[in-house]
Amino acid sequence: MKHYTSIHDIDNINYWIEEAKALKTNPLKHITLGKHKTLGLLFFNSSLRTRLSTQKAALNLGMDPIVMNVSGDAWGIEFGDGTVMNGNTAEHIKEAAAVVSQYCDIIAVRAFPTLADKIKDESEEVLKSFVKYASVPIVNMESATGHPLQGLTDAITISEHAKTARPKVVLSWAPHIKALPHAVANSFTQVMQRMEVDFVIANPEGYNLNPEITGDTPIIHNQHEAFKDADFVYVKNWSSYDNYGKVINTDSRWMITKEKLGQAKFMHCLPVRRNVIVDDAVLDSNSSLVIQQANNRTYAAQLVLKKLLENIK
Amino acid sequence: MKHYTSIHDIDNINYWIEEAKALKTNPLKHITLGKHKTLGLLFFNSSLRTRLSTQKAALNLGMDPIVMNVSGDAWGIEFGDGTVMNGNTAEHIKEAAAVVSQYCDIIAVRAFPTLADKIKDESEEVLKSFVKYASVPIVNMESATGHPLQGLTDAITISEHAKTARPKVVLSWAPHIKALPHAVANSFTQVMQRMEVDFVIANPEGYNLNPEITGDTPIIHNQHEAFKDADFVYVKNWSSYDNYGKVINTDSRWMITKEKLGQAKFMHCLPVRRNVIVDDAVLDSNSSLVIQQANNRTYAAQLVLKKLLENIK
Amino acid sequence: MKHYTSIHDIDNINYWIEEAKALKTNPLKHITLGKHKTLGLLFFNSSLRTRLSTQKAALNLGMDPIVMNVSGDAWGIEFGDGTVMNGNTAEHIKEAAAVVSQYCDIIAVRAFPTLADKIKDESEEVLKSFVKYASVPIVNMESATGHPLQGLTDAITISEHAKTARPKVVLSWAPHIKALPHAVANSFTQVMQRMEVDFVIANPEGYNLNPEITGDTPIIHNQHEAFKDADFVYVKNWSSYDNYGKVINTDSRWMITKEKLGQAKFMHCLPVRRNVIVDDAVLDSNSSLVIQQANNRTYAAQLVLKKLLENIK
Numbered sequence: 016m017k018h019y020t021s022i023h024d025i026d027n028i029n030y031w032i033e034e035a036k037a038l039k040t041n042p043l044k045h046i047t048l049g050k051h052k053t054l055g056l057l058f059f060n061s062s063l064r065t066r067l068s069t070q071k072a073a074l075n076l077g078m079d080p081i082v083m084n085v086s087g088d089a090w091g092i093e094f095g096d097g098t099v100m101n102g103n104t105a106e107h108i109k110e111a112a113a114v115v116s117q118y119c120d121i122i123a124v125r126a127f128p129t130l131a132d133k134i135k136d137e138s139e140e141v142l143k144s145f146v147k148y149a150s151v152p153i154v155n156m157e158s159a160t161g162h163p164l165q166g167l168t169d170a171i172t173i174s175e176h177a178k179t180a181r182p183k184v185v186l187s188w189a190p191h192i193k194a195l196p197h198a199v200a201n202s203f204t205q206v207m208q209r210m211e212v213d214f215v216i217a218n219p220e221g222y223n224l225n226p227e228i229t230g231d232t233p234i235i236h237n238q239h240e241a242f243k244d245a246d247f248v249y250v251k252n253w254s255s256y257d258n259y260g261k262v263i264n265t266d267s268r269w270m271i272t273k274e275k276l277g278q279a280k281f282m283h284c285l286p287v288r289r290n291v292i293v294d295d296a297v298l299d300s301n302s303s304l305v306i307q308q309a310n311n312r313t314y315a316a317q318l319v320l321k322k323l324l325e326n327i328k
Numbered sequence: 329m330k331h332y333t334s335i336h337d338i339d340n341i342n343y344w345i346e347e348a349k350a351l352k353t354n355p356l357k358h359i360t361l362g363k364h365k366t367l368g369l370l371f372f373n374s375s376l377r378t379r380l381s382t383q384k385a386a387l388n389l390g391m392d393p394i395v396m397n398v399s400g401d402a403w404g405i406e407f408g409d410g411t412v413m414n415g416n417t418a419e420h421i422k423e424a425a426a427v428v429s430q431y432c433d434i435i436a437v438r439a440f441p442t443l444a445d446k447i448k449d450e451s452e453e454v455l456k457s458f459v460k461y462a463s464v465p466i467v468n469m470e471s472a473t474g475h476p477l478q479g480l481t482d483a484i485t486i487s488e489h490a491k492t493a494r495p496k497v498v499l500s501w502a503p504h505i506k507a508l509p510h511a512v513a514n515s516f517t518q519v520m521q522r523m524e525v526d527f528v529i530a531n532p533e534g535y536n537l538n539p540e541i542t543g544d545t546p547i548i549h550n551q552h553e554a555f556k557d558a559d560f561v562y563v564k565n566w567s568s569y570d571n572y573g574k575v576i577n578t579d580s581r582w583m584i585t586k587e588k589l590g591q592a593k594f595m596h597c598l599p600v601r602r603n604v605i606v607d608d609a610v611l612d613s614n615s616s617l618v619i620q621q622a623n624n625r626t627y628a629a630q631l632v633l634k635k636l637l638e639n640i641k
Numbered sequence: 642m643k644h645y646t647s648i649h650d651i652d653n654i655n656y657w658i659e660e661a662k663a664l665k666t667n668p669l670k671h672i673t674l675g676k677h678k679t680l681g682l683l684f685f686n687s688s689l690r691t692r693l694s695t696q697k698a699a700l701n702l703g704m705d706p707i708v709m710n711v712s713g714d715a716w717g718i719e720f721g722d723g724t725v726m727n728g729n730t731a732e733h734i735k736e737a738a739a740v741v742s743q744y745c746d747i748i749a750v751r752a753f754p755t756l757a758d759k760i761k762d763e764s765e766e767v768l769k770s771f772v773k774y775a776s777v778p779i780v781n782m783e784s785a786t787g788h789p790l791q792g793l794t795d796a797i798t799i800s801e802h803a804k805t806a807r808p809k810v811v812l813s814w815a816p817h818i819k820a821l822p823h824a825v826a827n828s829f830t831q832v833m834q835r836m837e838v839d840f841v842i843a844n845p846e847g848y849n850l851n852p853e854i855t856g857d858t859p860i861i862h863n864q865h866e867a868f869k870d871a872d873f874v875y876v877k878n879w880s881s882y883d884n885y886g887k888v889i890n891t892d893s894r895w896m897i898t899k900e901k902l903g904q905a906k907f908m909h910c911l912p913v914r915r916n917v918i919v920d921d922a923v924l925d926s927n928s929s930l931v932i933q934q935a936n937n938r939t940y941a942a943q944l945v946l947k948k949l950l951e952n953i954k
Contacts, residue, residue: 043364051669051672051700053696055693058401061403063396063401063419063424063427063428064427066402067396070394071366071394074366074392075364081693081696083692087710087713088684088687088688088689088692089687089688090687090689097916097921099916099917100914100915101818106911107912107913107915109925110913110924110931110932113935114911114932114935118693118694118697118939119693119697192414285427286424287419287420287423288413289412289420290412291414298422305423306423309423309430356677359677371714374714374715374716375714376714376715376716376732376737376740377740379714380681380707380744380745381744383707384679384745387679397713397714598732598736599716599733599737600732601726601727602719602726603725604725604726604727608723611735611736612735618736619739622739622743625743
């Protein structure tokens, strides 16, 4: 593996899950692997879990993390090819990525979508430019269309809590007042499609995800029906894909309640808006796995960094 | 000690002072104590001394500090119980505190008061929420009503510079153009009440601190009288407590001058506005202990972190 | 060397270049030199290369870097002597510099010029105040009138790529839409004046740099003539010095093209505006040394920190 930019970079999800669980039981086992190596964490957007867990993962491997909020700390970055840069951007990604590669052994990048321009977002301009122009491995800390560190985390968490050989997993849309990206839902879909699970997606009409990603996964517009016999309900809001980036429905009847959930475990990538996405009673109960998920972010990131470091050596 | 949130968490101030002095003579003695442990420093507000000295203290114990400016780097945090989160806050403290606890072995928090809502400020919503919802020790890096790392620092500094068994210490209000918190004055009062000192407070009428904190400490409205035979004059502005958060007096006659100070040592937590709070001549003279105080911030923080780390192990 | 604030702090540029090259072949040779020592990096302005390369340099020496964006993270700093601080600044540099010296073994500072007040800028108020009031060594990470880490970097890079004993080096102005500082051009001029090179400066009329810095260096207003037989063309925009801080010319005929460059190597400190300062074809060709320059930033900073650390011990 040269980079970790999407779920497709995982060669065998079952092996990866086992290796992540092993790391979790002995996080400092590889403390010398990253010695004197730096991880550059470049944030174009806000972050709490990713910011902290990726640093923790790097520290567990003996690496030195260096954090930079690109927008505030450095210069406006230009991504266009051939642009006459007489506007607001002061540095081209060609230089920025090549330069950061001089100081960092691995570069991790977070860059959210515009949600205004589908073609631009799907081109993954920021992430792909780093892959193209950097000379070191790139880690996706959530891009316009994917959040593969979260997807890997979720696979680990489901594996840890599954009580049957083939659990039923539902990805359910839930209401939110703002237009949110599809990245988490996409990566969760992609990783579930590769696991031994019965996987369905529940969302209102008009909220189908990109069909190239959902593929053969059943999409059900009746939440009640979808949740039947579910073992895990993974909840996330996303804006419309067809009517790109628009909030066309904030139907509070799609909010997750204890009653709807039944015996299923509740999962969410966080941050989550309480009593909008999900009822307090769910989050405050043992049905919720959200904190366990957050904990696994460290080991997902650590596994990815470990594999990249091993490849560098 | 499970957390360090106020001066009340100090069991014996004299023992603590002696231990801090010992750390100061050999700061790296416990360099392995914090190895592979992370300190999360969460700032809801600006910081210079606290930011740097707490990191330095963590490094002296072998810890890995991770700094986050919560407002700019992460998400707006909700503290209300049962809130329908369809406004500006995106993450509830219940999740935030529990999540950060997955990555950090100790969490240090700075969150200033509103100075608009006394009940809310005195509820110490932010600090107490972290204590309640985090699963790791919490350190107060200045909350709405207290700054116990500063108070401990000041106790150490007075102990180092005292020339008599029972020095006279004055806490004096001084004028300032903006409404400032009571936190430093409160913690200083609380720690002085536990030391072998003659302690009085000097402030204009209308500026008495919270009587539950000042207790039996004499409050004198005549600065000249209060300063008589003082060994240490600790200066700080605070806004009115009775007329909560208001600036009801900026009387420049309360500014500290060399003449007023006499033989006493001048102390201040910094930052200090020159020629508003105190004359240049005081700060630029040997009477000032402000830089020595700042230096002791490291050892106060290091002592607190050491005690918390010992409790974790 | 007590501080590194300008090219004048280099005692022998040839020895320094050789030592930097040696560090580059074995960056971790002095990994214990900076152990348990902290480098405070204080940014009053944006930074990418300097931010990352100086941290990397510190890590290569075993130091602990602590980064602070002064404006956002801490308090407004007052530099005036005797000021009654009842305005927007909350902390005087006298305290700030002395306080940071309690926590950091070396302090590195970036503070750009106003470009509005020549006298103020040339007084180097921020940098000189740190030198005056700090009790530890100060490193200039670009001040109002100089960028000596960049100058040292450029000397190393030219030495590495020179094919003749006495190469011809041209510093050329190029057009830019915004008013930019003179710091990089000044330090490059100063370091070239001390090297075995034929050095000339090319700029339009009205753009001569400070004559006290350019001294005997030939200034040519015809770019074509200046570039004749050049081995290295170092490109940079700067605003007018005579008509201080003004953009009096954005003549695109001064943009660097492949044709103009001929056999010469292209150098720039970055960030660079593509197709404004220089044509894409130059940057995307082997003629460009900009990434190699960026790499050498690490070793220039490491050499400076090493010399300061050796002096502390």
